[in-house]
Amino acid sequence: MPDKKRWKDLSPRTRRLIVAAGTAETLLKLAALLDLRRRPAAAVRGSKVKWGTAIVVVNSLGVVPIAYFLYGRRPVDRQRA
Structure with missing residues (x-):
């Protein structure tokens, strides 16, 4: 079985891609959670709690x-606005 690669074994390009992907996902989650918090329940399809849980928990x-x-x-x- 091959050994797992460690962070230091990755190329600089691969490291940058991983950091960029992680940053993008974090920003998307943050934007979705802020929008969900500010939006009234009537303006959300489904439960706000379920959407919030899915956004936070699911590594997507x-x-x-x-x-x-x-x-x-x-x-x-x-x-109305």
Whole structure:
């Protein structure tokens, strides 16, 4: 069985890609959680608690926050705003 690569064994390019991907996922999760917190429950498809849990817990490479932005939010009624 091959040995696992350690951080120091990775090329600088691979390290940068890992850090960039982690940063992007963190920013997506943060943006989704902030939007979820500010949005009224009536403007969210499904439970806010379930969306929040999925966004935080699921290691998704950004899939869950993107799904929230695309499918979890109801359209804003512009006449009220």
